[in-house]
Amino acid sequence: MPQDPPEQADNTIAMLGRAYSLLGFQIVDGVVGAGYPQKPSHSAVFSQIRREGSRLTALARGANMSPQAMGELVDELEELGYVERKPDPTDRRAKLIALTPLGEQCIAAGIATIQGIERRLDEILGVRGHASLRRLLARLLAAG
Amino acid sequence: MPQDPPEQADNTIAMLGRAYSLLGFQIVDGVVGAGYPQKPSHSAVFSQIRREGSRLTALARGANMSPQAMGELVDELEELGYVERKPDPTDRRAKLIALTPLGEQCIAAGIATIQGIERRLDEILGVRGHASLRRLLARLLAAG
DNA sequence: CCTGATTATCAGGCATACTTTAATACCTTC
DNA sequence: GAAGGTATTAAAGTATGCCTGATAATCAGG
Numbered sequence: 001m002p003q004d005p006p007e008q009a010d011n012t013i014a015m016l017g018r019a020y021s022l023l024g025f026q027i028v029d030g031v032v033g034a035g036y037p038q039k040p041s042h043s044a045v046f047s048q049i050r051r052e053g054s055r056l057t058a059l060a061r062g063a064n065m066s067p068q069a070m071g072e073l074v075d076e077l078e079e080l081g082y083v084e085r086k087p088d089p090t091d092r093r094a095k096l097i098a099l100t101p102l103g104e105q106c107i108a109a110g111i112a113t114i115q116g117i118e119r120r121l122d123e124i125l126g127v128r129g130h131a132s133l134r135r136l137l138a139r140l141l142a143a144g
Numbered sequence: 145m146p147q148d149p150p151e152q153a154d155n156t157i158a159m160l161g162r163a164y165s166l167l168g169f170q171i172v173d174g175v176v177g178a179g180y181p182q183k184p185s186h187s188a189v190f191s192q193i194r195r196e197g198s199r200l201t202a203l204a205r206g207a208n209m210s211p212q213a214m215g216e217l218v219d220e221l222e223e224l225g226y227v228e229r230k231p232d233p234t235d236r237r238a239k240l241i242a243l244t245p246l247g248e249q250c251i252a253a254g255i256a257t258i259q260g261i262e263r264r265l266d267e268i269l270g271v272r273g274h275a276s277l278r279r280l281l282a283r284l285l286a287a288g
Numbered sequence: 289c290c291t292g293a294t295t296a297t298c299a300g301g302c303a304t305a306c307t308t309t310a311a312t313a314c315c316t317t318c
Numbered sequence: 319g320a321a322g323g324t325a326t327t328a329a330a331g332t333a334t335g336c337c338t339g340a341t342a343a344t345c346a347g348g
Contacts, residue, residue, distance in 0.1 A: 011258050011262060012167075012261075012262055012265060012274065012277065012278055012281070013164065013167045013168060013171060013258065013261065015278065015281040015282065015285065016160060016163050016164040016167065016168075016281065017164045017168060018285055019160050019164075019281050019284050019285060020157065020160040020161045020163075020164045022284075022285065022288070023156075023157045023160065024157060024161060027157060039304085039305095040304095041304075041305065041306095055325075055326095056325070056326065056327095057324080057325060057326080065305090065306070065307095066306075066307065066308085067325075067326070067327090068306090068307080068308085068326090068327075068328090069305070069306050069307075071326070071327065071328095072305090072306090073305095088325090091314080091315070091324090091325075092313080092314060092315085092325095093313060093314045093315065093324065093325040093326070094314090094324090094325055094326075095325085095326075114155050114157065117156075117157065118155060118156055121156060121284070124283060124284055124287040125280055125283060125284065129280055129283070130156065132276060132280065133156065133277070133280045133281075133284075134156055134159065136269055136273055136276065136277045136280075137156070137159040137160065137163050137277075138159065139268060139269060139273070140163050140166075140265070140268055140269065140277075141159065141162055141163060141166070143268040144166070183334085183335095184334095185334075185335065185336095199295080199296095200295075200296065200297095201294080201295065201296080209335090209336070209337090210336075210337065210338085211295075211296070211297085212296090212297075212298090212336090212337075212338085213335070213336055213337070215296070215297065215298095216335090216336090217335095232295095235294090235295080235344080235345070236295095236343080236344060236345085237294065237295040237296070237343060237344045237345065238294090238295055238296075238344090239295085239296070
């Protein structure tokens with residue numbers, strides 16, 4: 001993730017960065033504040049783990065990192081009680097990493113936090129303004 | 145800087161993050177590609193250094209970090225030839241950190257890169273769309 | 289002119305988020 | 319059933335971006 005650009009305080013990119021930083025921290029604070037401690041990097045797991053359980057290598061590929069690095073994230077989440085490792089019935093080398101009930105509550109808290117922030121965006125920008133922001137961002141991302 | 149939020153791929157915050165990541169890397173790539181190597185953290189210096197030169201402590205306070213940490217950034221920029229330390233004529237304890245001609249060229253390259261990206265945003269979003277995006281972001285940031 | 293604050297810097301440490309190397313267990317295929 | 323590939327894990331290393339503590343020079347006030 002890059003930093004603020006050199007020079008010129010009010011370019012669009014710097015504003016995007018500040019907005020993201022502002023809201024992103026609110027998510028982490030919200031979820032942690034709701035009683036679900038975690039690190040930002042854990043989202044790499046939460047965002048792609050499947051209900052039936054996911055293999056470590058699959059998670060690593062999906063997050064574009066080494067299986068070893070993903071293994072450490074899973075270790076931490078297991079320690080926190082959010083996921084558990086179960087043997088994969090179809091391959092005895094592999095393990096399935098699956099959410100515990102606490103992990104599901106954590107995800108629910110994350111979704112609730114995000115929805116709360118989005119409602120605040122509706123207030124700040126107006127429902128139409130917020131929709132407009134999303135449309136513009138979508139177009140920007142589509143254009144790559 | 146936080147990461148992607150847990151869960152839900154298409155919330156506004158995640159879109160902001162992806163947009164920032166996309167464009168932010170383009171800035172670094174652009175400036176480095178123009179022949180001015182640097183690290184993202186160096187922007188903490190470039191963005192606030194004054195033409196007459198700035199004291200280390202002033203830069204550190206402005207970037208909200210310790211003077212030691214700022215000293216290291218200045219070391220690196222001095223090594224790269226972008227800044228130089230000169231004695232402060234008004235205080236023999238202090239040094240003034242000032243841009244070299246190369247440093248000014250680097251800043252110019254940064255500004256040019258940013259302007260190029262902003263022109264691309266004009267193309268992608270339309271001039272009015274881009275202005276609208278900036279207006280929405282400004283309102284978001286003002287509401288804190 | 290002594291005292292205490294300020295300026296810069298040296299030295300060492302720490303957290304985050306990865307990496308590579310290597311080992312072990314297991315699968316698949318010839 | 320041996321060879322080679324895949325899944326996980328342990329161990330150690332790297333890069334970034336900061337920090338605290340201590341030191342030396344200098345300044346400013348009583």
